[in-house]
Amino acid sequence: xxxxxxxxxxxxxxxxxxxxxxxxxxxxxxxxxxxxxxxxxxxxxxxxxxxxxxxxxxxxxxxxxxxxxxxxxxxxxxxxxxxxxxxxxxxxxxxxxxxxxxxxxxxxxxxxxxxxxxxxxxxxxxxxxxxxxxxxxxxxxxxxxxxxxxxxxxxxxxxxxxxxxxxxxxxxxxxxxxxxxxxxxxxxxxxxxxxxxxxxxxxxxxxxxxxxxxxxxxxxxxxxxxxxxxxxxxxxxxxxxxxxxxxxxxxxxxxxxxxxxxxxxxxxxxxxxxxxxxxxxxxxxxxxxxxxxxxxxxxxxxxxxxxxxxxxxxxxxxxxxxxxxxxxxxxxxxxxxxxxxxxxxxxxxxxxxxxxxxxxxxxxxxxxxxxxxxxxxxxxxxxxxxxxxxxxxxxxxxxxxxxxxxxxxxxxxxxxxxxxxxxxxxxxxxxxxxxxxxxxxxxxxxxxxxxxxxxxxxxxxxxxxxxxxxxxxxxxxxxxxxxxxxxxxxxxxxxxxxxxxxxxxxxxxxxxxxxxxxxxxxxxxxxxxxxxxxxxxxxxxxxxxxxxxxxxxxxxxxxxxxxxxxxxxxxxxxxxxxxxxxxxxxxxxxxxxxxxxxxxxxxxxxxxxxxxxxxxxxxxxxxxxxxxxxxxxxxxxxxxxxxxxxxxxxxxxxxxxxx
Amino acid sequence: xxxxxxxxxxxxxxxxxxxxxxxxxxxxxxxxxxxxxxxxxxxxxxxxxxxxxxxxxxxxxxxxxxxxxxxxxxxxxxxxxxxxxxxxxxxxxxxxxxxxxxxxxxxxxxxxxxxxxxxxxxxxxxxxxxxxxxxxxxxxxxxxxxxxxxxxxxxxxxxxxxxxxxxxxxxxxxxxxxxxxxxxxxxxxxxxxxxxxxxxxxxxxxxxxxxxxxxxxxxxxxxxxxxxxxxxxxxxxxxxxxxxxxxxxxxxxxxxxxxxxxxxxxxxxxxxxxxxxxxxxxxxxxxxxxxxxxxxxxxxxxxxx
Numbered sequence: 001x002x003x004x005x006x007x008x009x010x011x012x013x014x015x016x017x018x019x020x021x022x023x024x025x026x027x028x029x030x031x032x033x034x035x036x037x038x039x040x041x042x043x044x045x046x047x048x049x050x051x052x053x054x055x056x057x058x059x060x061x062x063x064x065x066x067x068x069x070x071x072x073x074x075x076x077x078x079x080x081x082x083x084x085x086x087x088x089x090x091x092x093x094x095x096x097x098x099x100x101x102x103x104x105x106x107x108x109x110x111x112x113x114x115x116x117x118x119x120x121x122x123x124x125x126x127x128x129x130x131x132x133x134x135x136x137x138x139x140x141x142x143x144x145x146x147x148x149x150x151x152x153x154x155x156x157x158x159x160x161x162x163x164x165x166x167x168x169x170x171x172x173x174x175x176x177x178x179x180x181x182x183x184x185x186x187x188x189x190x191x192x193x194x195x196x197x198x199x200x201x202x203x204x205x206x207x208x209x210x211x212x213x214x215x216x217x218x219x220x221x222x223x224x225x226x227x228x229x230x231x232x233x234x235x236x237x238x239x240x241x242x243x244x245x246x247x248x249x250x251x252x253x254x255x256x257x258x259x260x261x262x263x264x265x266x267x268x269x270x271x272x273x274x275x276x277x278x279x280x281x282x283x284x285x286x287x288x289x290x291x292x293x294x295x296x297x298x299x300x301x302x303x304x305x306x307x308x309x310x311x312x313x314x315x316x317x318x319x320x321x322x323x324x325x326x327x328x329x330x331x332x333x334x335x336x337x338x339x340x341x342x343x344x345x346x347x348x349x350x351x352x353x354x355x356x357x358x359x360x361x362x363x364x365x366x367x368x369x370x371x372x373x374x375x376x377x378x379x380x381x382x383x384x385x386x387x388x389x390x391x392x393x394x395x396x397x398x399x400x401x402x403x404x405x406x407x408x409x410x411x412x413x414x415x416x417x418x419x420x421x422x423x424x425x426x427x428x429x430x431x432x433x434x435x436x437x438x439x440x441x442x443x444x445x446x447x448x449x450x451x452x453x454x455x456x457x458x459x460x461x462x463x464x465x466x467x468x469x470x471x472x473x474x475x476x477x478x479x480x481x482x483x484x485x486x487x488x489x490x491x492x493x494x495x496x497x498x499x500x501x502x503x504x505x506x507x508x509x510x511x512x513x514x515x516x517x518x519x520x521x522x523x524x525x526x527x528x529x530x531x532x533x534x535x536x537x538x539x540x541x542x543x544x545x546x547x548x549x550x551x552x553x554x555x556x557x558x559x560x561x562x563x564x565x566x567x568x569x570x571x572x573x574x575x576x577x578x579x580x581x582x583x584x585x586x587x588x589x590x591x592x593x594x595x596x597x598x599x600x601x602x603x604x605x606x607x608x609x610x611x612x613x614x615x616x617x618x619x620x621x622x623x624x625x626x627x628x629x630x631x632x633x634x635x636x637x638x639x640x641x642x643x644x645x646x647x648x649x650x651x652x653x654x655x656x657x658x659x
Numbered sequence: 660x661x662x663x664x665x666x667x668x669x670x671x672x673x674x675x676x677x678x679x680x681x682x683x684x685x686x687x688x689x690x691x692x693x694x695x696x697x698x699x700x701x702x703x704x705x706x707x708x709x710x711x712x713x714x715x716x717x718x719x720x721x722x723x724x725x726x727x728x729x730x731x732x733x734x735x736x737x738x739x740x741x742x743x744x745x746x747x748x749x750x751x752x753x754x755x756x757x758x759x760x761x762x763x764x765x766x767x768x769x770x771x772x773x774x775x776x777x778x779x780x781x782x783x784x785x786x787x788x789x790x791x792x793x794x795x796x797x798x799x800x801x802x803x804x805x806x807x808x809x810x811x812x813x814x815x816x817x818x819x820x821x822x823x824x825x826x827x828x829x830x831x832x833x834x835x836x837x838x839x840x841x842x843x844x845x846x847x848x849x850x851x852x853x854x855x856x857x858x859x860x861x862x863x864x865x866x867x868x869x870x871x872x873x874x875x876x877x878x879x880x881x882x883x884x885x886x887x888x889x890x891x892x893x894x895x896x897x898x899x900x901x902x903x904x905x906x907x908x909x910x911x912x913x914x915x916x917x918x919x920x921x922x923x924x925x926x927x928x929x930x931x932x933x934x935x936x937x938x939x940x941x942x943x944x945x946x947x948x949x950x951x952x953x954x955x956x957x958x959x960x961x962x963x964x
Contacts, residue, residue: 064862064863064866065838065863065864065866065867065870066838068834068835068861068863068864069834069835069836069837069838069839069863069864069867070835071835071838071839073842074838074867153861153862153863154861154862159740159741159760159857160760160761160807160808160855160856160857161739161740161758161759161760161778161855162857163855163856163857163860163882163883164694164760164778164855164882164883164885164896164897165692165693165694165883165885177863
């Protein structure tokens, strides 16, 4: 019990303050009462003495005649007057010869007091002492105070004549004609003191209790929010969550509660950010791991593919046209081409491709890509463009920027039900501050080019949001997508030291924001695509098995002024060429096509018209030997995907050199 | 040292007096009080001679009588009873006293060279004033010490007998008995007659007497104006200046006739000064018949009204 009390005292701030205050007020109240009573006691005692002196002097003055004449009757009134005073309980008057003239006492005082046994035995010394004093003399006893005063008279005139002019006579001497003795009881004083003491005690007690009750409620009002705060802190420490602490008061405690609430909100927000960052980091690590794995596999697999393609082509050269194996080998070659494209994308994702990064101003590339998209996407999709002209450059490969736009916009178009919706592409320069940077693991403070692609399509489900950049992850039906589009974009962006932020809501659409770090570099005029692109009016046969690409190629080439004839198969292209081989000035063919590879087609066309220049487009060129290209009449190989300026310069270079 | 100074001073004094007049008068005065001064002025106003003064209270432990003899004055004026007592043994120089209440108590042996005017206003004159002003008064109380003022009482008794007043007398030997004697007269007297008796009149008894007077509505007739202020209704006092003049007339008679037989004359003060305290009269409810005041020269009311 005692230990509990001590513990409560030690641990309870409110209890401690309350007890300390109560003890303090108790000590102050009763200390004050003590001092008050002490001084009051002294004052009352002094007042009693003063009163006694006055009474004795008054009696001495009023009893002059009675004492002088020793007339008891004349002394009656003065003595009775003194007896009116409550404290006076005995009055004795003496004549000049120290004989008692009057000795009156109240019946209810001093009956048992031994002091009165020897009351009348007064030594002459006392009388001498009193006679020597002008003022009243008092003797303090236990229960009473005794006051003595002398009765003084003016000396009688020496002769009768002087009575005629007493006023004219010199000062006459005073003489003592008797003594007055007044006894004042201390009983009344004690009674008054006791009464005063009890009243003071009651008042002190009342004030103390009132003060304690008041401070109890004051402390309660102070401690309550503190307790709530303490509970909140404990709950935060134990469970990590806490209800909002009420902060009604506008005082320091209210401010503390406010501060705690703010701190909790801040912690919650930071935890969420931390979690998000952790997820981002985890995702980045995952992507990095996948990229490393895929890159490694793709690299080795690419070499294997080179061997397969090489030997397949050799085999095709060694067998006759009628050999039934020829069809099977062409299938091998076609499958190998697809595998090559896939490997190329995996390498792009894993950032292990060998494209060089250069300072690039991406706004022209974005504009060009969007123009191409307008031609290829259904007219029901509204495309908006907000490209702000800027001199800011980023470190990238222009063709890969083009690929990013194409892939994102294609995905956006696919996400729109019934091919209806809005697609918005914007590019702006911005500065990422510390606060924004702190919310994203990959972002750092600095200047960025932000590329935003927004669509109001179906949106991405939250449960797959963290997988959209995984290679081969696709929501499209079988055969409709490789699942490498976003993975490739991720690889390109990471290679550019950029960051992708995706936000999506089901039914509302998605927004992809890509942040490319801006650099300070001069852009070569050669990279300014649309300014001085070489044009021409020659007729070109363009072959690619993918309709989207063949449309893209036709758009570019026609934009450059060329006459374009397209074919989606190698066989179709060969027939077109055979029919009018003299009208064509150039052939541009894809490498990997079903039925016949671009290399085979080039050899067929070279056989028909050895002079005609051929450009081979391929996603991966390591499998094609120089010998084979020369044999097939291929003048130049262009890596897919290519930018407009690449194909424009390549065509012009080949045409001009072949003339 | 003081003695030599005194002798030298006296010698110079008398040399100068001799130069002016042949008669040398030495006034021996008991103390320096205003009534004595006024009385001396009264003397000088009648007896136009050079008077030189000797105030006894200024000299102590000196045999004044011998000193006076050595100065050979032609006449000695004894002003006050102390002065009279000091010079009464001088036989060869005529002595005139004044401002003495009962000269016979001092010169009982009947010295022939001493004449004078007492302070006593004849009791019959005083009673006449009382009767005139208070015609209804019948019983008058009086307290006295027979050893001191019996001469006054005897005269008062005679006067009372003649005027039909009942004089109720109480004697005291000590002041202590005054109060009880006064109380004994309660309800028996119409008026209390205060006489100049130092046994009766002490500071305590005076207070008591006047307190008693107020409580019992007994008017007090005093012998000095001084008592009006503390509660006396009326005072029949002396006129110091006139007493001096009376003494001066005696001196003149002596010097003009040079008849030694004219000495040994002892006369009373002739002019009573009657003063009234109207406030006390009003408080006591006493009506005064002022119409009869002309018989004794009127009433002085100015001081206490």
